[in-house]
Amino acid sequence: MAERETKDVKAPPNLAQRTIEEVQAIAHTPKHHKETHGTSDDIDEDTPVQEVKGPGVFHRLKEEVEAIVQAVHPKKKESPSHD
Numbered sequence: 001m002a003e004r005e006t007k008d009v010k011a012p013p014n015l016a017q018r019t020i021e022e023v024q025a026i027a028h029t030p031k032h033h034k035e036t037h038g039t040s041d042d043i044d045e046d047t048p049v050q051e052v053k054g055p056g057v058f059h060r061l062k063e064e065v066e067a068i069v070q071a072v073h074p075k076k077k078e079s080p081s082h083d
Helices: 015-027 057-072
Strands: none
Touching: none
16 A cells, blocks of 8 residues: 555634634724814814805705716717718
């Protein structure tokens, strides 16, 4: 008989052990302890409202309707005429 070379074969990881490791990894995620809400210096009480104010409801509705119309009926690209 010929001698066989033996290879180190690792057994598949235990499913229960992997599950425990995954749960521990999720549970040990770093938490955000420092308060950051409202600490930005970008906006203060002297900032004009127009710089902070977002679009109104009707403006947003108009944008959404335009997007839907554009999706249904895309604009045709004008082809250059060779006259």
